Structure formats: structure tokens, C-alpha cells
Amino acid sequence: MNACESILGLSPYQGGKPIEELARELCLTKISKLASNENPLGISIKVKKAINDSLSSINRYPDGNCFELKKAIATKHNVTSEMISLGNGSNELLELIARVFVSKQTDEVIFSQYAFVVYPLVTQALGATAVVSPAKNFGHDLDSMLSMITTYTKLIFVANPNNPTGTLLTDKEVYNFLKQVPEGLPVVLDQAYFEYLNIDDSAIQWLSEFSNLIITRTFSKAYGLAGLRVGYSLCSPLVADFINRVREPFNVNFTAQVAAIAALKDDDYLSESIKVNSDGYEQLVECFKSLHLNFIPSHANFIAVEFDDAMDIYNALLKEGVIVRPVEMSGYLRISIGTFEENAHLIAALNKILC
Structure with a gap:
């Protein structure tokens, strides 16, 4: 074969x-x-009730555009629905984003040593070239990553907090990094564990300044919906449109959408x-x-x-x-x-x- x-x-x-x-x-x-x-x-009691109430409708296809879930996410983060893409977990979004920007063997994707294992997987699956920055105290060395940018670089992954090390970059470090990345080079800020930090949501505010910033988050961790697979990305409407062009139809099922909406409301x-x-x-x-x-x-x-x-x-x-x-x-x-x-x-x- x-x-x-x-x-x-x-x-x-x-x-x-x-x-x-x-x-x-x-x-x-x-x-x-x-x-x-x-x-x-x-799962929370509120999510369980929402799931139970949804069961009578699972013979129908879900809303492929996830209108209500996007509306709930947009309200929570004070962004527009046009900035949101939904995925079957944030893992799928990482792959979709890579598919948008990476297409040739000479294309380079930068990520850190000891970062999320999906980054090298999607890079290799697309036939692109992985450029791995040596870890610094088990975390990201952003200066090293900046030095590795070339004309062949098409995408950068930064996990914060990082998996599997649990290390954390400060907002100042990430912001200064974004200021130095070439304007047209996409940076994925993977924040699957953000909610556990219990801090102000600075990264969302950066979206108005950096059109190349893509934030990914998930309902699998702090929200307790790992078995339903729901993730989302926040970025410029243009990039979100690109992501939605390669997204499979109905990639977030009906019950998952209902559960995620209920989870967002359960403070x-x-x-x-x-x-x-x-x-x-x-x-x-x-x-x-x-x-x-x-x-x-x-x-x-x-x-x-x-x-x-x-x-x-x-x-x-x-x-x-x-x-x-x-x-x-x-x-x-x-x-x-x-x-x-x-x-x-x-x-x-x-x-x-x-x-």
C-alpha cells in the first residue's frame, strides 16, 4: 500500500x-x-441535568455551527462568535490549525522539548519539519524559540501551563515573545490547563493586538467533560474562517454542546x-x-x-x-x-x- x-x-x-x-x-x-x-x-449536577434533558433530541444532527455554544463562549470571554472555532477536544483544533498553515516538507513548526506530544505528531503527519527548542528548566525557552524562526517557519506552538512538565511562563514573558514574533507567523497559545491558574485572563485581551495569536482551550480538564471531547480556539475572524474551512461537519456532537454550555454557567x-x-x-x-x-x-x-x-x-x-x-x-x-x-x-x- x-x-x-x-x-x-x-x-x-x-x-x-x-x-x-x-x-x-x-x-x-x-x-x-x-x-x-x-x-x-x-460532571456537575447542572451538566448532568442538561445532558439528561438533551437525550430526547440525539436522533437529530447537531448544529454544525455550534451557534449557542459559540454564543456562550463569546459572552464569557467578551469576544465575537466569529473569533471562535470548535473542535472534538482541543487536540483536534491543534491538528486543524496545523493543516491550515503547514503543507510542505520544507515548512517548519517550532515547539519546545518536553511539550505536548501532539505537536510533533501533527507536524510529522503533515510531512513538515519539526524544530525543537531545548527546554529551559523543563519549560519553554522563548528566546531560543525566537532564534529558530526562519523564512520556512509556518507555525509555533507554546503550551502554558505546559504538559507534561506543569511549568508556567508569566504573562509578561509570553507578551514580550508575541511582540517579537513576525506579524504574519501564527502562534498557538495552548491553554488547556488555564482555569487551574485562577488568575485574570490576560491572553484574551491580546487578541486585539496580535492577529497571529490563536488561543486554544478545552472543556476536558477543569470543566470535567473529557469524555465528551469539546475544545475551542479564539483568534482573529480571518484565521477562524480558515480553521472552519478544514473542520469536519458536526465535529462537536449535540450532547457535548449542551454539556459545555451548562458547564460554562456552573461557577x-x-x-x-x-x-x-x-x-x-x-x-x-x-x-x-x-x-x-x-x-x-x-x-x-x-x-x-x-x-x-x-x-x-x-x-x-x-x-x-x-x-x-x-x-x-x-x-x-x-x-x-x-x-x-x-x-x-x-x-x-x-x-x-x-x-
Whole structure:
């Protein structure tokens, strides 16, 4: 078969091990999944009601333009609906954006070492050239990324907070970076974990100044809708129009749209999610310090932890019913922050394995 040469070296994206799979393999009944940076609270009561109310209409195709969801997002962020594109999770939007701007082998895409694994995947899938900036303290080195810009550069990805390291660039650092990027060069500011920062939304205000800025966000993390797959991008109406030209019709299903609208209105749930994450972070950090484990201070809902034998620890944790995530950093496991009980399960397992 004559498959595209660019995909021959690709491996499919591997998500965190499903709870059901581990239960089948080891016949375990108590399992804590701390692998995929999901919200451990489950969906909010308001979202559950909205989903239940929507079920009688799922025999119909959804609104392909997502009018009501765009309206809700526009209202929340004080932007126009023409600046919004919707995706089957923000992952799809990252791919759609790359498809808009990248088309040739000589096209270059810049991103950081230890950044989100989807960036190199979409770059290679499109047959383009990845230009990887060495990480600085496990995070982005924006000066290095600026120095790598050439006439062949077609796209830049910046994750903030970064996954899988949890590192954070300041607003000042990102703004100064945007000021120095050539005006016509698109920059994707991937903010999948933004809500956990619980800070003012400065990046949205930059859209009026930088027509090349594309912000991506998701309902999969703090809003608790990972299973429904809803993400969105904010950018200039021109770029949004380009994204919508390559977007598949009905890529966000009806129930997902309804759930996302309800989630945006549930401030109490979002506040609780942020608090549970903050409390869980302190709970896990105390454990890691007591076990003398090195970890990267995180600004998201996960922590990257260093082990002498990371894969052995990963497999040992599976036997204890705890699922964490190996990442593309040698010697590190990424551990999602769960509920108090899930975190306690991990802590007990680590103490059993390491002590």
C-alpha cells in the first residue's frame, strides 16, 4: 500500500491505561486512575441535568455551527462568535490549525522539548519539519524559540501551563515573545490547563493586538467533560474562517454542546474543581518530599515526578491499582491530581513500593 511516507514512522497516540483494562488484566476492584489529567469530581449536577434533558433530541444532527455554544463562549470571554472555532477536544483544533498553515516538507513548526506530544505528531503527519527548542528548566525557552524562526517557519506552538512538565511562563514573558514574533507567523497559545491558574485572563485581551495569536482551550480538564471531547480556539475572524474551512461537519456532537454550555454557567463547580486540585497538590507534594522524590513544581492538575527506575515504579503501581503516566522525559512519571481518597491510594502504594 502506498501510504504517505510522513506517517510511516508515526506511532499512534497512547492515552492513559483505561480503568476497565487494568481491572481485566489484574482482577482488581479498587483502581485510582491518575494518568490522564482528568477532573476527578465527575460532571456537575447542572451538566448532568442538561445532558439528561438533551437525550430526547440525539436522533437529530447537531448544529454544525455550534451557534449557542459559540454564543456562550463569546459572552464569557467578551469576544465575537466569529473569533471562535470548535473542535472534538482541543487536540483536534491543534491538528486543524496545523493543516491550515503547514503543507510542505520544507515548512517548519517550532515547539519546545518536553511539550505536548501532539505537536510533533501533527507536524510529522503533515510531512513538515519539526524544530525543537531545548527546554529551559523543563519549560519553554522563548528566546531560543525566537532564534529558530526562519523564512520556512509556518507555525509555533507554546503550551502554558505546559504538559507534561506543569511549568508556567508569566504573562509578561509570553507578551514580550508575541511582540517579537513576525506579524504574519501564527502562534498557538495552548491553554488547556488555564482555569487551574485562577488568575485574570490576560491572553484574551491580546487578541486585539496580535492577529497571529490563536488561543486554544478545552472543556476536558477543569470543566470535567473529557469524555465528551469539546475544545475551542479564539483568534482573529480571518484565521477562524480558515480553521472552519478544514473542520469536519458536526465535529462537536449535540450532547457535548449542551454539556459545555451548562458547564460554562456552573461557577460553583469550577471553583470546587480548582480547590480540590489545590488541596490535592499540597497532599501529593508533602508525600513526595517525605519520600525524598524530586518533582517539577506544577501549575496544572498533575505533577511530573522523578524515579530512579520509572517504568518499574509504573508497573508496580499498576499492581497496587494505581494508574499513572509514563512520559517523554526519561526517569519521570506524570501523576494526575485526584480526589483526597485517590491521592491517599497513590501515597499508600508509593510508601509500600519505596519503603
